[in-house]
Amino acid sequence: MTVFATAECTDALLPVVGAGLPVPLVTGASAPYANLDYAASAPALRAVAEHLATALPYYASVHRGAGYASQVSTALLENSRSCIGRFLGAREDDLVVFTRNTTDALNLLAHCVPRGGSVLYLDIEHHANLLPWQRRGDVVLEAAPTLRETLADVEAALAATPTALLAVTGASNVTGQLLPIRKLAEIAHRHGARIAVDAAQLAPHRRVSLTESGVDYLALSGHKLYAPYGTGVLVGRGDWLDAAPAHLAGGGAVREVGTTGTDWATGPARHEGGTPNVLGAAALARACEELATVGGEALAAHESALRQRLLAGLARLPEISVLSIWPGDAPDPTGAPVHSDKAEAAELEDDSIGVVSFTVAGYHAGWVAAYLSAEHGIGVRDGRFCAHPLVGKLGLAADGAIRASFGVGSTSADVDRLIGALHGLLTNGPAWEYELVDGRYRPVADPRPIPDFAGPRSAVTSPCQAG
Ligand code: PLP
Numbered sequence: 001m002t003v004f005a006t007a008e009c010t011d012a013l014l015p016v017v018g019a020g021l022p023v024p025l026v027t028g029a030s031a032p033y034a035n036l037d038y039a040a041s042a043p044a045l046r047a048v049a050e051h052l053a054t055a056l057p058y059y060a061s062v063h064r065g066a067g068y069a070s071q072v073s074t075a076l077l078e079n080s081r082s083c084i085g086r087f088l089g090a091r092e093d094d095l096v097v098f099t100r101n102t103t104d105a106l107n108l109l110a111h112c113v114p115r116g117g118s119v120l121y122l123d124i125e126h127h128a129n130l131l132p133w134q135r136r137g138d139v140v141l142e143a144a145p146t147l148r149e150t151l152a153d154v155e156a157a158l159a160a161t162p163t164a165l166l167a168v169t170g171a172s173n174v175t176g177q178l179l180p181i182r183k184l185a186e187i188a189h190r191h192g193a194r195i196a197v198d199a200a201q202l203a204p205h206r207r208v209s210l211t212e213s214g215v216d217y218l219a220l221s222g223h224k225l226y227a228p229y230g231t232g233v234l235v236g237r238g239d240w241l242d243a244a245p246a247h248l249a250g251g252g253a254v255r256e257v258g259t260t261g262t263d264w265a266t267g268p269a270r271h272e273g274g275t276p277n278v279l280g281a282a283a284l285a286r287a288c289e290e291l292a293t294v295g296g297e298a299l300a301a302h303e304s305a306l307r308q309r310l311l312a313g314l315a316r317l318p319e320i321s322v323l324s325i326w327p328g329d330a331p332d333p334t335g336a337p338v339h340s341d342k343a344e345a346a347e348l349e350d351d352s353i354g355v356v357s358f359t360v361a362g363y364h365a366g367w368v369a370a371y372l373s374a375e376h377g378i379g380v381r382d383g384r385f386c387a388h389p390l391v392g393k394l395g396l397a398a399d400g401a402i403r404a405s406f407g408v409g410s411t412s413a414d415v416d417r418l419i420g421a422l423h424g425l426l427t428n429g430p431a432w433e434y435e436l437v438d439g440r441y442r443p444v445a446d447p448r449p450i451p452d453f454a455g456p457r458s459a460v461t462s463p464c465q466a467g
Pocket residue numbers: 039040101102103104126128129169171172173198200201221223386
């Protein structure tokens with residue numbers, strides 16, 4: 001396509017494991033994998049994989065092991081905790097609690113909210129920041145047609161009802177739009193509430209600091225932050241965490257156990273019952289260090305260049321519509337902020353991370369995703385992205401949408417391939433046939449082999465992915 005002829009090329013910011021991986025196509029050829037599914041799970045940074053290779057020979061039990069390897073592993077775990085806290089601008093008395101992922105971190109926080117305290121959350125959230133509150137019977141607020149009106153509604157809701165916690169996402173996993181967390185923290189605190197930010201999408205793509213933003217709690221997942229080794233964190237104020245029952249009752253969470261009662265630990269240990277995931281913690285810490293070397297501005301500029309390139313390419317295809325949470329703030333097809341007044345845009349953090357969701361008129365989202373993978377070696381996500389209320393509100397409850405997402409390992413070539421593949425589909429149609437099997441589209445008689453180490457192709461589909 002000629003649309004890219006004059007656009008400046010964007011290279012990867014950091015090396016990732018799997019860059020350029022050849023993947024088979026249904027036509028019998030192969031192509032380097034274009035991973036445009038970072039928002040689901042990002043590839044490991046090469047520095048993270050190397051760090052783990054160094055640490056693995058010393059892997060041993062932590063905290064109570066007398067052996068040398070145990071001492072090394074204990075140091076690694078606790079230094080990783082400090083490193084993650086520093087990266088997230090934690091205050092002196094904040095706790096860094098290791099969890100499995102963001103879902104686990106937010107469920108932990110949900111049971112630490114003081115008894116009787118109510119939580120306010122928006123209907124645009126990922127299920128991880130929606131179901132823990134819905135299950136408690138907390139208060140959901142419908143996002144208004146514009147961000148400004150939504151902020152006013154949040155303020156009014158907090159003023160009307162005493163609220164312990166405002167729980168919001170830092171960046172939408174559906175549209176990539178950022179929420180103004182500093183401003184939301186001010187609003188929450190003005191009304192005596194704390195604020196928890198689901199930073200699953202925010203932290204890998206923008207620098208975020210608890211101290212600078214005033215946010216009370218951050219939750220995030222290692223696998224979205226280039227450290228896919230099974231660890232997440234909840235970071236924030238210690239008082240609620242120390243007063244709540246242990247998240248996982250078991251070894252490590254206690255000081256003394258009798259047959260009739262237990263003296264529970266305080267600090268992170270209280271909620272980290274069982275053997276900790278030392279290597280997951282080390283991976284996340286190493287990823288934080290590596291992102292810190294890049295710096296927030298370079299990170300944002302890299303994603304913004306790719307996002308604008310993608311939006312400009314999509315805008316040339318009239319069959320494609322890009323999703324936005326705030327329909328009153330119509331998205332600019334070139335990716336420019338919708339608020340032309342710079343001060344207002346900055347105040348509202350009117351910006352987006354590298355996540356763009358769209359629909360293609362005449363094609364089911366799942367069909368397009370299958371086509372992109374089978375004929376072009378491009379990985380995207382389709383469906384409702386575990387954000388059913390938001391996607392329903394955008395009128396896409398039946399078919400969902402297609403989501404392209406990128407990060408530090410992404411290049412303009414990845415984006416160009418997506419635009420080229422969509423252009424090819426809309427101009428020439430597909431080269432293969434696709435069928436719906438168990439709710440997922442797939443190539444008829446898919447000839448692509450799965451490598452031996454993975455075993456046979458899996459037919460399992462989670463209801464969230466499918467729907
Ligand atoms: N919050 C957001 C905004 C997300 O995008 C996701 C995952 O996609 C989650 C929470 C849940 O993350 P995890 O599955 O790692 O718990």
